[in-house]
Amino acid sequence: MNIFTLDFMIRALVAGAFTGIMAPAVGTYIVQRRLGLLGDGLGHVAIAGVGLALLTGSQPVPIAIAVCVLGAIGIEWLRQSGRASGDVGLAILFYGGLSAGVLMAGIAGRGGGSLSQYLFGSLTSVNDGDVIAVGIVGVLVSAVAIGCCPQLFAVCADEDFARTQGLRTSAYNMAIVVLAAITVAVSMRTVGLMLVSALMVIPVATSQNMVSGFRRGLLVAMTIGLVEALSGIIISYHLDSASGATIVVLAILVFAATLPVSAWLQHRRRGLVEDSEEAGLFPRVGDHPPYHGHQPDHPAILHGDHVDYLHDGHRHAPHGDHFDEH
Amino acid sequence: MSVSPVLRAEAVGTWLGGSQILHGIDLAVQPGEVVALLGGNGSGKTTLLRTLLGLIPHQTGSVALFGVPLTHFHDWPRIGYVPQHARLQVPGATAREIVLLGRLSRRSLFRPASGEDRRAVDEALERVGMQAMGSRPMVQLSGGQQQRVLIARALVGRTDLLVLDEPLAALDLRTQTSLARLMAGLHEQGMTILTVLHELGAMEPLLTRGVVLRNGHIIHDGPLSAGPGLDDCLPSGEHPQLRVVGTGRDGLLSS
Numbered sequence: 001m002n003i004f005t006l007d008f009m010i011r012a013l014v015a016g017a018f019t020g021i022m023a024p025a026v027g028t029y030i031v032q033r034r035l036g037l038l039g040d041g042l043g044h045v046a047i048a049g050v051g052l053a054l055l056t057g058s059q060p061v062p063i064a065i066a067v068c069v070l071g072a073i074g075i076e077w078l079r080q081s082g083r084a085s086g087d088v089g090l091a092i093l094f095y096g097g098l099s100a101g102v103l104m105a106g107i108a109g110r111g112g113g114s115l116s117q118y119l120f121g122s123l124t125s126v127n128d129g130d131v132i133a134v135g136i137v138g139v140l141v142s143a144v145a146i147g148c149c150p151q152l153f154a155v156c157a158d159e160d161f162a163r164t165q166g167l168r169t170s171a172y173n174m175a176i177v178v179l180a181a182i183t184v185a186v187s188m189r190t191v192g193l194m195l196v197s198a199l200m201v202i203p204v205a206t207s208q209n210m211v212s213g214f215r216r217g218l219l220v221a222m223t224i225g226l227v228e229a230l231s232g233i234i235i236s237y238h239l240d241s242a243s244g245a246t247i248v249v250l251a252i253l254v255f256a257a258t259l260p261v262s263a264w265l266q267h268r269r270r271g272l273v274e275d276s277e278e279a280g281l282f283p284r285v286g287d288h289p290p291y292h293g294h295q296p297d298h299p300a301i302l303h304g305d306h307v308d309y310l311h312d313g314h315r316h317a318p319h320g321d322h323f324d325e326h
Numbered sequence: 327m328s329v330s331p332v333l334r335a336e337a338v339g340t341w342l343g344g345s346q347i348l349h350g351i352d353l354a355v356q357p358g359e360v361v362a363l364l365g366g367n368g369s370g371k372t373t374l375l376r377t378l379l380g381l382i383p384h385q386t387g388s389v390a391l392f393g394v395p396l397t398h399f400h401d402w403p404r405i406g407y408v409p410q411h412a413r414l415q416v417p418g419a420t421a422r423e424i425v426l427l428g429r430l431s432r433r434s435l436f437r438p439a440s441g442e443d444r445r446a447v448d449e450a451l452e453r454v455g456m457q458a459m460g461s462r463p464m465v466q467l468s469g470g471q472q473q474r475v476l477i478a479r480a481l482v483g484r485t486d487l488l489v490l491d492e493p494l495a496a497l498d499l500r501t502q503t504s505l506a507r508l509m510a511g512l513h514e515q516g517m518t519i520l521t522v523l524h525e526l527g528a529m530e531p532l533l534t535r536g537v538v539l540r541n542g543h544i545i546h547d548g549p550l551s552a553g554p555g556l557d558d559c560l561p562s563g564e565h566p567q568l569r570v571v572g573t574g575r576d577g578l579l580s581s
Binding site: 032034147148150151153154156157158160161162163164165166167208211212213214215217266 | 376379380381400402405407409414415418419420423424426427428430431433435436439461462463466479
């Protein structure tokens with residue numbers, strides 16, 4: 001039987017494709033800002049939205065988006081005003097959202113079972129409305145992530161410098177967490193609130209193993225996310241497994257498979273750098289501070305009357321107050 | 327003075343976390359000067375640099391860039407800021423992408439880089455001798471090469487004032503010398519330079535003026551070879567927080 005003739009599989013594949021594209025798009029900036037676990041915290045906040053929807057009998061997705069965005073604005077405001085460290089702020093967001101959601105679902109007379117389809121996704125039960133919501137958000141998030149790449153990259157990479165370019169960095173920082181919040185909340189019907197964070201981080205890490213350049217990394221991560229989401233859904237159909245979990249396990253396997261590629265690329269690039277320096281294009285420059293003692297991670301080699309220390313593929317030796325390159 | 331200063335601070339006071347870091351700072355930098363902000367750890371030199379760029383708000387006094395009060399200043403392409411290279415967080419980004427960030431002040435949202443942007447990046451990389459390294463990821467470059475890329479990024483606008491935060495920190499002597507030579511070339515082309523320095527090092531021959539801070543006060547502002555008076559205002563052993571900067575004082579005294 002051809003799975004592409006099944007309506008529910010078509011809906012699952014379309015919704016999964018949009019999730020697979022937009023999660024790594026916003027995830028690239030989240031990873032760059034070293035907030036890899038932010039998506040997870042926002043997923044917990046979205047649970048509060050689901051609980052609120054169950055309690056009031058309204059649609060879960062819009063309520064979850066609204067609550068998640070408010071939570072994201074709150075956490076970013078706390079961080080920018082220096083009132084809470086990123087760590088503590090995230091923890092409060094995490095547990096406050098989770099407990100509030102479970103509490104409200106319980107009061108509504110619905111137990112953990114009704115929450116679980118949002119926690120781990122339920123791709124085969126997505127309806128047309130879900131597909132449209134994921135599609136609109138997916139296009140919006142991807143367009144901003146690609147179109148505002150220079151500005152968002154500047155804010156993530158070097159906030160002080162971005163400000164000397166006249167950028168309103170607090171607004172851009174806020175935009176990043178709001179995009180993440182919308183992505184997480186809208187993905188709860190596809191890969192689930194607990195697992196979407198994995199799609200925001202793992203394809204990005206995989207992409208960074210394979211290519212260099214921020215913009216190229218962004219585009220490759222989105223492509224990897226798309227392929228992994230579609231493959232995961234098809235595999236889960238044949239294995240009769242949970243689609244969200246299958247996608248994430250597949251993403252981790254692909255990441256592991258690219259680790260040797262990363263090691264090989266680094267080895268090759270390092271060789272190139274050494275060559276061009278030796279060709280006399282530049283004075284040889286080292287990145288060691290002028291006055292350091294023996295560093296245990298630099299292997300020592302006896303060389304005639306002195307000791308060389310291995311450092312980035314070449315040797316150097318202490319000489320008075322500086323180091324000679326050997 | 328007939329020419330208006332590139333940068334002027336008057337009676338600037340800055341508080342951070344409830345304590346006053348800078349006290350009544352008066353400073354003017356004229357076009358073509360190479361001015362070093364010197365002082366020990368905790369003297370306030372980096373805070374002053376960040377205050378002058380508006381990265382930290384100041385509570386008293388006023389700052390003007392090119393004669394325009396900081397709050398109304400929008401001519402950012404004239405300012406080239408070079409933060410400490412060790413603080414950069416850019417795994418994967420290439421040197422070219424980093425330099426392109428220096429064109430942001432003239433780019434609008436949803437507009438890809440123009441041919442003019444790309445030519446400016448090529449020129450800036452060439453000015454710092456990094457034209458062959460544009461496609462390299464930053465993490466693969468040495469500390470000195472990263473510093474050159476950051477200087478290229480600061481030059482990619484139509485920069486009149488270069489502002490550097492400890493450009494020679496954590497670099498070996500040979501690299502320091504080649505960077506100082508690079509900045510000497512920029513100065514000859516008319517660049518005004520304001521730099522925080524922990525020690526004078528290879529920059530010393532280049533400096534037209536030194537501004538020494540201690541505990542948030544300017545205690546010396548003038549030529550570095552000012553003679554006996556200078557010794558008295560340099561960081562001394564009885565200030566425990568300044569004792570670690572022996573190299574800076576030695577460098578000054580040997581001048």
